[in-house]
Amino acid sequence: MKTLTKNLQNIGNIGLVQFGTLEYDGSGFKPAGPALDKGDLIIKESQEEGVVSKLVAFNKTTDFLLLTDMDILKGAKQNRVVNTSCLIAPNSKTELDVSCVERLRWDYTSPDFKMSPESMDFKMRSAKASSLKNMASGIFEGEGVQGKMWNMISDKVRKRGSDNATEDYEQLLNEEKKPTFAGRKLVMDKSSNALAVFIDRQIVFCDVLGNREAYAFYFPKLKDGALRSFPVNDYFSGNSEKEKKFEPLGEAEAFYKLGEFLDEVGKNLKISGERLFGAGKLKRIMDERTPGFELSYQDRLIHLAAFSEA
Numbered sequence: 001m002k003t004l005t006k007n008l009q010n011i012g013n014i015g016l017v018q019f020g021t022l023e024y025d026g027s028g029f030k031p032a033g034p035a036l037d038k039g040d041l042i043i044k045e046s047q048e049e050g051v052v053s054k055l056v057a058f059n060k061t062t063d064f065l066l067l068t069d070m071d072i073l074k075g076a077k078q079n080r081v082v083n084t085s086c087l088i089a090p091n092s093k094t095e096l097d098v099s100c101v102e103r104l105r106w107d108y109t110s111p112d113f114k115m116s117p118e119s120m121d122f123k124m125r126s127a128k129a130s131s132l133k134n135m136a137s138g139i140f141e142g143e144g145v146q147g148k149m150w151n152m153i154s155d156k157v158r159k160r161g162s163d164n165a166t167e168d169y170e171q172l173l174n175e176e177k178k179p180t181f182a183g184r185k186l187v188m189d190k191s192s193n194a195l196a197v198f199i200d201r202q203i204v205f206c207d208v209l210g211n212r213e214a215y216a217f218y219f220p221k222l223k224d225g226a227l228r229s230f231p232v233n234d235y236f237s238g239n240s241e242k243e244k245k246f247e248p249l250g251e252a253e254a255f256y257k258l259g260e261f262l263d264e265v266g267k268n269l270k271i272s273g274e275r276l277f278g279a280g281k282l283k284r285i286m287d288e289r290t291p292g293f294e295l296s297y298q299d300r301l302i303h304l305a306a307f308s309e310a
Contacts, residue, residue: 001208001262001304007189008251014226015198015249017258018189018219026193026211027300029064029087032071033115033217041065041088043096043113045076052078053146055096055113059088064279066214067096068303069125069293070221072116072170075109078102079170081120083145084132085295085303086278097277099128099149101169118173119221121228122197122205124152126307129291133284136272176228186227188219194304195219196258197226198249203261208304261290265306269294 005020035041040061046054055073059065068085080098088094101120120128131145143151156172157164164171193215194208207222209215268287276282280297285306292306 001266003194003255003258003262005189005191006251006255006258007192008249008254009186010248011185011227013200015201015254016186016223016226017196017198017254018192019194019196019258020189020192021208021301022193022212026209026213027297027302029066029210029214029297029302031214031217032065032067032088035059035061035063035065036113036115043073044111046095052080052100053098055080055098057086057088057094057096059090059092059094062090064089064297066210066302068218069128069305070119070218070225072101072118072120073098073113074116074170075113076111077106077108078166079116079168080113081128081149081169083128084277084282084293085305087280087295087297087302089279094278099146101149101153102166103150105166105168116170118170119218119225120169121173121225122307124149125305126205126291127152129284129293129305129307132274132293133272133286133291136274136284137286173228186223188216190216195222196254196261197222198254198257199226201249201253201257203257203308205305205307206258206261206265208301210300210302214303261306261308265290265292265304 003019007018009016032041042058043055046056065088067082069082071082073080078100079102081101083097083099127148131148134141153167153169157167162175193212196206197204265285268285269283270286272284280295283294285292290306294304295302
């Protein structure tokens with residue numbers, strides 16, 4: 001993948017490289033969040049009795065709409081997360097593949113779903129992508145994708161010790177301290193459509209969106225997801241000595257590692273043969289060390305997400 005522009009910002013032991021890959025305006029789609037808020041996209045539970053892993057989306061617009069694997073859908077009887085990014089065609093009814101990120105709640109909070117302002121953290125996204133890749137490859141996992149999500153959330157609830165009877169992942173995210181000072185220092189680069197995040201000088205995840213409008217929508221969520229990964233308030237409490245103990249990631253090192261990472265991702269992208277939900281073409285990264293996927297439509301990139309497994 002060719003990078004045309006690159007911009008590095010450092011916060012403590014985190015480095016964010018925003019970069020541009022677009023030689024044109026990008027693919028003609030919009031992020032689904034605003035359409036959900038306006039009621040132009042309606043997402044409801046499946047009519048199949050007892051099926052929680054499928055939702056149905058009704059797109060009433062003339063636009064292609066993107067839901068990503070980080071999107072938390074809240075409402076109905078249990079909150080869900082989109083399993084793999086999905087491109088919803090204009091004026092269509094589309095089935096969505098999802099996992100529950102809440103359990104033991106059977107009362108409706110709303111008849112349909114809205115998009116949470118929070119998003120799934122990259123460690124859970126990585127685990128989800130790894131399980132889905134194994135499933136597509138015929139590798140059996142006892143807990144499956146849904147079991148893995150529930151187990152990871154249960155561990156987080158137990159460690160936090162909060163009152164969270166339904167093990168609601170969105171509640172966990174809301175309870176975490178918001179990255180205020182650090183978040184204000186990290187600003188979106190308007191020429192970019194992609195973000196790579198380094199922690200302790202190693203890439204942990206990378207997202208490439210197919211146009212700048214989608215990148216502008218998801219940048220705050222991706223940034224917050226990165227900053228949640230270390231104790232921001234400990235390092236940025238006004239004591240500059242704490243910040244000094246981290247040697248900043250340099251541009252030469254960051255850009256070289258990014259190029260190597262993208263090359264490896266490109267080499268390992270394969271059509272998985274699994275069922276595609278929505279429009280386009282789906283490839284998965286068939287590498288144990290780098291779970292992820294690429295969604296495209298008519299040979300134009302819609303969303304690439306790649307992770308480095310710990």
